[in-house]
Amino acid sequence: MEARADVTTPPRAGRVPAWVLGAVPLALIAIALGAFALLGGPGLGERRGPPVEELAVERTVLEPGRIDLTVRNDGPDEVTLAQVIVNDGFADFSTTDRELAHLDTAKVSINYHWVEGNAYELQLLTSTGATIAHEIPVAVQTPDTDLGFYGLMGLLGFYVGIVPVTLGMLWLPFVRRIDPRWVRVLMALTVGLLAFLAIDATLEGIDVAAEGSQALGGASLVFLGGLTSYLVLSGVEAWLQGRRRKAPADVGGAHVAMLVAIAIGLHNLGEGLAIGSAYAVGALALGAFLVIGFALHNTTEGLAIVAPVAQRPPSLRRLALFGLIAGAPAILGAWIGASAFNASLAAFLLGAGAGAIVQVVQQLAPSIRDHTGRMLNPASVAGILAGFAVLYVTSLLISL
Amino acid sequence: MLAALAPALGAGAVARLGGVDLGAAPARAEQHQHGAPTAPDTHGHGTVPDHPGFQAGARVDHAANGFHPTELLRDFDHGRTRRLASGRTMRQWELIAVDKEIEVAPGVKFPAWTYNGRIPAPTLRAREGERLRIRFGNGSEHPHTVHFHGIHPAAMDGVPGIGAGVIAPGKSVTYEFDAEPFGLHLYHCHVTPLAEHIARGMYGAFIVDPREPRPDADELVMVMNGFDTNFDLSNEVYAVNTVGFAYMDEPVRVRRNQLVRIYLVNVLEFDPINSLHIHANFFHYYPTGTSLEPVEYTDTIMQCQGQRGILELRFPHEGQFMFHAHQSEFAQLGWMGLFEVVA
Secondary structure, three states, rough: HHHHHHOOOOOHHHHHOOOHHHHHHHHHHHHHHHHHOOOOOOOOOOOOOOOOOOOEEEEEEEEOOOEEEEEEEOOOOOEEEEEEOOOOOEEEEEEOOOOOOOOOEEEEEEEOOOOOOEHHHHEEOOOOOEEEEEEEEEOOOOOOOOHHHHHHHHHHHHHHHHHHHHHHHHHHHHHHHHOOHHHHHOOOOOOHHHHHHHHHHHHHHHHHHHHHHOOOOOOOHHHHHHHHHHHHHHHHHHHHHHHHHOOOOOOHHHHHHHHHHHHHHHHHHHHHHHHHHHOOOOOOOOOOOHHHHHHHHHHHHHHHHHHHHHOOOOHHHHHHHHHHHHHOHHHHHHHHHHHOOOOOHHHHHHHHHHHHHHHHHHHOOOOOOOOOOOOOHHHHHHHHHHHHHHHHHHOOOOOO | OHHHHHOOOOOEEEEEEEOOOOOOOOOOOOOOOOOOOOOOOOOOOOOOOOOOOOOOOOOHHHHHHEEEEEEEHOOOOEEEEEEOOOOOOEEEEEEEEEEEEEEOOOOOOEEEEEEEEEOOEEEEEEEEOEEEEEEEEEEEOEEOOOOOOOOHHHHOOOOOOOOOOOOOOOOOOEEEOOOOOOOEEEEEEEOOOOHHHHHHOOOOEEEEOOOOOOOEEEEOOOOOOOOOOOOOOOOOEEEEEEOOOOOHOOEEEEOOOOOOEEEEEEOOOOOOOOEEEEEEOOOEEOOOOOOOOOOEEEEEEEEOOOOOEEEEEEEEEEEEEEEEEEOHHHOOOOEEEEEEEEO
16 A cells, blocks of 8 residues: 555655766765775685786887786686796896786886797796796887888878778779669679678687787677777768758768778778788788788778669769778778787787677668568579688688 | 688787685785895896896895795704704704795795695704604695605605505604705605696705715805796796795805815606706715716706705806706796806
């Protein structure tokens, strides 16, 4: 009875501003947690077992006579770095911070006359005697990040990003002239290309994440990045549709092309990251073959952008903008990858690329329906498979 | 395609240490001052190391360890003696097993098991033919024994299942036997797992002097050991007398042309052999010290675990002379020191 009376009575809380009602539980939580912490977790007792010590080496820089590591405490307990062993010998070092709390980072600068081409096994010895191993497979001096270096990375990004994508977009006149049925096949080809890129980016992201800090998320960052970009692009898409309803319907597939360009741009950002970081650790020979491989590979991305606008091609300026959006991130990626590579960030960005692609594939999907409305018809399946095949074959040319 | 890049991307590494039941006293929270030399750095090594060593300026807190490697060198424990009715000498010692944290490299604490709180354990020194009585009390959380190398009855062998067998925590036992043969021996815990009971620090030198004493000399004890600080069955730190590079930071002082006698024992666990090389000099080597005639005149000798021998040499030149394991890995991981020869 009382309960019913409560329901029917006008809410007494109406006199109190809503935000106060929202803030009260927050404040109580803060007070409770504060008291709990101050009292040292009453009733929980001492922790059992020795401390769990984990360090992730996030970055390795080799300078003449010096090896610099950026380490992050990846574990729950504080880690005190005591000594450093390089290839079975103690080494002199300095560090910005010897005692690392959870997620703290420190730079460890090791005095060591390393030799180019040698492999080195580093062991960070903690105060409890635990060792954290870090391998340098091939020692190569880390390039100085001066203007010339940024120029070189920019040129590389230009070669593998902007040039091939723009060249690929030159298929537009051809796409315009062919039969609409063939356009559907081309769209299916685009879907195939994109699906391949999404799978590739996801796998690579998971690989990269394994090398970064696990405490910061590890492989889950890939999926977090994917979901984030998928949702953001869906939001953008909804916003574009809203605008289109107000404006005269002259944009056609342009907004789809824009989304494809953004997705491919995110993908190329990841590609640039990989190229830049490989170059920084000396694992990349900047040869003509590499550039040719990437160029062939990325040319198909240009086709993916223009296929949706075959019916109503947008202005040249707009096309150029698409090319830039899709290709230029390769330059940015190369810069970041070579100068400030961070595995956790790279994993997130690669995931974001994959998520963007999924969103775009969803946009493109209706355009591959045949007259019966079936999405997976013989023509579209052939197109998708052809897309896989094209990227698989061209990826073989990229022997990183 | 880009997955092929993975090994090149930062090549990070994460190691996890868990599940190590140390059973020893919990880690002391205090951390000694890093970089503040506790032993006087009389030789003024600069900040750039010109020889292998730990982080420049970092020193072990010997006071916290309770022993100093330089003092261990010449620390011989003759025990308490009394004359028996038969006219023989009865020599007695007391050994207590203690779990204790030992700093084996600057900033690196090892949860050790010790006799009398030090590694190596006291160098017990007797004379051939004496009656020896060693009372062993187990103050550790783990079962232990004391097993002596020498000639003695089975019940006095300090191994599980024979005589008093394993000595449980809180229990004690007295081992009694004759000091024979003369030579350089050792003693250690013999409870399984053997490798762990030895590698945790339960060992010491045991010297039986011949009836006719050896010639007067500056006598040094060097126990070659190592520490598996991460319990992966291989050593992270190598040393003589426990603290890595201790005699690099504080060289062993000897007099020019004086006879130097080194009692060298190898107890290194996990590695099959150990070795010693002395720079710019040669020594006479008496394996196990059981003969008064040297068998070799050399500058490098090799010992497996439990092997030991006496070295005799004179330094004709003043200055600093290195000595180290002639296994570069051991040398660079701490087993390296200096003699400083003075007039």
